Amino acid sequence: MSSKYSNKAELFRNREGQMASNKDRRVQRTHKLLRESLFALIQEKGFEKLSVQDIIDHANVGRATFYAHFDNKEDLLLSGFDALRVSLKKRQSEALSSQRSVDERIFAYSNDLLSHIDGHRHLFRAMSGERSHAVVRNALHRLTIDLVRGDLKAMADKRDSPGAVAEALVEFIAGGLFGLLMWWLGDTSGLSVEDLNALFRRFAISAARAAV
Numbered sequence: 001m002s003s004k005y006s007n008k009a010e011l012f013r014n015r016e017g018q019m020a021s022n023k024d025r026r027v028q029r030t031h032k033l034l035r036e037s038l039f040a041l042i043q044e045k046g047f048e049k050l051s052v053q054d055i056i057d058h059a060n061v062g063r064a065t066f067y068a069h070f071d072n073k074e075d076l077l078l079s080g081f082d083a084l085r086v087s088l089k090k091r092q093s094e095a096l097s098s099q100r101s102v103d104e105r106i107f108a109y110s111n112d113l114l115s116h117i118d119g120h121r122h123l124f125r126a127m128s129g130e131r132s133h134a135v136v137r138n139a140l141h142r143l144t145i146d147l148v149r150g151d152l153k154a155m156a157d158k159r160d161s162p163g164a165v166a167e168a169l170v171e172f173i174a175g176g177l178f179g180l181l182m183w184w185l186g187d188t189s190g191l192s193v194e195d196l197n198a199l200f201r202r203f204a205i206s207a208a209r210a211a212v
Contacts (some may be wrong), residue, residue, distance in 0.1 A: 030069060031079060033059045038076055039123055047077070047132035074135050081139040088113055088147060096154045106151045107204055110177070111197045113147075117181060118193050124185050141178050148174040148204075155208060169211045173204045 037059035041050050052073055056066050070076045088109040095108030117124070127136055149170045156166065177200055184196055 027069070030061065030065065033061065034066065034070070034076055035080055038073065042123055042126045042132075047073070047127045077132070077135060078139055081143060084113075084116055085143055085146070088143075089150070092147060092150055096151070102155060103205055106155055106208065107148075107201055109147060110200055110204075111193065113144075114181075114184075114193045114197050114200075117185070121185065137182070140181060141174070144177045144181075145170060145174040148177065152208060165211065169208065173207055176200070176203060176207075 034055060037055050038050070041054055041058055045054070050073055052063070052066060055073060055076070056063055066076075070079065091109045091112055095105045098105060124136065127133060152166065152170055152173070180196060180200055184191060
């Protein structure tokens with residue numbers, strides 16, 4: 001291929017990449033705008049009383065735009081957990097690939113998770129209805145299981161352990177973290193993020209070492 005046509009091909013690739021990048025940014029902005037509207041309205045009305053129309057009116061976007069990205073308000077709510085999952089998985093991956101001790105590498109995301117929950121207490125407390133509470137609890141539970149499973153798999157390395165035992169340990173530690181989160185959200189003792197994180201890590205690392 002001549003230099004002339006090679007340059008044109010490269011130009012087309014650059015334009016396509018730029019268009020994709022611009023589209024991704026627009027999608028991210030739309031998602032952010034809709035989530036911010038949802039969170040603002042949750043504090044004002046509660047999740048149960050909200051309609052999709054309320055959300056799109058607050059965000060000033062069209063109904064078609066909303067449904068191009070989300071199926072319903074529950075789907076929009078869960079998208080916030082998707083963003084959190086990506087952030088925590090990145091933190092987990094960085095820690096597990098580091099040269100630090102095992103105790104420092106595993107559950108390295110726990111402080112970030114607790115900090116996120118602490119920064120959104122007002123939202124969690126506003127979502128006290130049966131429907132929204134179930135959505136949030138299920139999302140948090142799935143997230144903790146996924147994260148803990150990743151850590152324990154890395155910790156086990158190449159050593160063989162019975163599948164039932166390994167999965168029981170995942171459920172045990174993830175259930176403990178989830179239970180601590182639910183207890184902490186309703187706790188009035190003022191336990192800090194750092195204090196709760198230290199408790200979780202002490203319990204979880206001890207359990208992992210005993211079973212793996």
